[in-house]
Amino acid sequence: MEIKYFMMSFRYNKKNPSDFDLQKSSQEDIYVYQQDNSLWKPIQLYDLGWGKENGYYRLPMLTFQQLFNLLVISDNQENKYGAAAVIMDNYNDELFETCIKLFSKNINLTKYINVFKILQLDLPLNRSSILNKNYSEIEADYKRWNGLTEKVKSIISSK
Amino acid sequence: MFAGSFTASCGQVFAGMGYFGSLVSTGGIGAGARMIADNVSNAFNSQAHVFWSGGETAMNAAKNFANRIGGKTLEMTRLGSYLEKINAGSDLWRAASANFANQSSGVVYSIQNSIGVRLQSVWATVEYGILKANPKIENFIYRVIWG
Numbered sequence: 656m657e658i659k660y661f662m663m664s665f666r667y668n669k670k671n672p673s674d675f676d677l678q679k680s681s682q683e684d685i686y687v688y689q690q691d692n693s694l695w696k697p698i699q700l701y702d703l704g705w706g707k708e709n710g711y712y713r714l715p716m717l718t719f720q721q722l723f724n725l726l727v728i729s730d731n732q733e734n735k736y737g738a739a740a741v742i743m744d745n746y747n748d749e750l751f752e753t754c755i756k757l758f759s760k761n762i763n764l765t766k767y768i769n770v771f772k773i774l775q776l777d778l779p780l781n782r783s784s785i786l787n788k789n790y791s792e793i794e795a796d797y798k799r800w801n802g803l804t805e806k807v808k809s810i811i812s813s814k
Numbered sequence: 815m816f817a818g819s820f821t822a823s824c825g826q827v828f829a830g831m832g833y834f835g836s837l838v839s840t841g842g843i844g845a846g847a848r849m850i851a852d853n854v855s856n857a858f859n860s861q862a863h864v865f866w867s868g869g870e871t872a873m874n875a876a877k878n879f880a881n882r883i884g885g886k887t888l889e890m891t892r893l894g895s896y897l898e899k900i901n902a903g904s905d906l907w908r909a910a911s912a913n914f915a916n917q918s919s920g921v922v923y924s925i926q927n928s929i930g931v932r933l934q935s936v937w938a939t940v941e942y943g944i945l946k947a948n949p950k951i952e953n954f955i956y957r958v959i960w961g
Contacts, residue, residue, distance in 0.1 A: 667870045668901055703904055704936040706869025706927065775934060 659688075660717060660725060661737020663700040663710035670709055677711060686711065701740040710737060719746045723753060727770055739773045747782040750774065754803055764810045771807045779804040833913040841897070841906045848892040849913055855892075856917050861885050863918040865945075867937035868927025871961035876925040879957065885923065888914045908940050915941045919950035928960045 662675045669675055677686035677695055686695045693713055700710035710733075717725065719742065726738040742750055754776070757764065771777060783796040838846035862885030866876035876887045888894040893910050896902075902910075922945060924937065931938055945951055 665901065665903075666898075666907060667873060668898065670870070702932060702935070704908070704934065704939070705867065706872060706935075709870065778933065780933075 657729060657731050657734065658713075659731065659734065660713045661700065661710060661733050662695070663733050663737055664708045665703065666705055667709060672711075675711055685714070688713075698741075701736040701743075703736070707740075710740075712737065712741070716741070719749045719753075722746070723750075726773065727767070735773065743774060743782075747784075751782075751799070751803065754807075758806055765814050768811055768814060771811065776804060776807045777811060833909050833916065836909040837893075837906065837913070840909070841900070841902060844900075845893060845896060845902070845906065845910075848896045849910070852891045852893050853913070853917055860919055862921055862923060863887075863914060864923045864925065865915070865937060865941055866925040867931050867935050868925075868929060868959075869961075872925050872927045872959060875957075875959045876923075879923065879925060883923075908936060911936050911940050912944055915944035916948065918945060918948060919952075921953045921955060922951055924954060924956050926956060926958055928958050 662669075662677075664670065664674075672679065672686050675686075675695075676689050678689055680687045680694065684696060686697075687693070688695055695711040695713055698710050698712050699707040701708060717738070722738040722742050725734050726742065729735045729738070757767065779797075779801045781793065781797040781800050783793075783800070785793050785796075788796070834846050834849060837849050862880075862883055864876045864880040864883075864885045864887045866872040866887060873887075873889070877889065879885075880887050880890060888910060889898060891914065893913075897906055897910055926937070933939075945954070
């Protein structure tokens, strides 16, 4: 059975720690998963269309590469959407580089279509930070993300 | 007068039948039956529909607001309660949202979180477009909540 790294609600059907089988620990904001005594922390997770969902992640938080791998290989929806949410919130530059590397390899990318869709890379959005950047820098960021979106769309339509 | 009103009401019930197929195919006959019951009840006793977007805070605020004005949110309908009970997936909720928007009339309310409405939200991708094309809608009233 796959290890749980994320637990999340669906349309707010879970809210309290006990809904996730979690119990308060002696440390503030850290909870114990009663089935394996692992430690978990609250986090707002993937927006399925109604706003960010209630959730928890297993401590320690996975690295970007681990999160990306989890998103690609996991069969568990909470792991998949949880990993995607953290990537979309914190690792957009790393995500961009990873996608560019993937595109440069001579491999069949159709197995990544679902991953691209969960990450919403088929939408032309500037995901880079705009803080302390001038107009031309922001425009350049948008263009490179748009280029990535065009590539993703062509992969999706080639299936 | 009664005949005209009856015809209009039947029209309203059957206008929602387009969503019946997608509800039944994923949610079973239980979801379909509740959708029809909601549409029939709505045709004869229309309450203001209250939409929400932007997380649990918006959902709870919309529910409180609907209770205060004698309106209803999707979760307060027979279909909505049923979908909550069976832990329905996104597709079912989207079909239910589409039907709820299609069945709206008069003034509709939209409770939105101050963090903004995401482009891929159900409000932006499903509900708003149907409400905008719905000739029975007289007015939209937006309320922004903080949180």
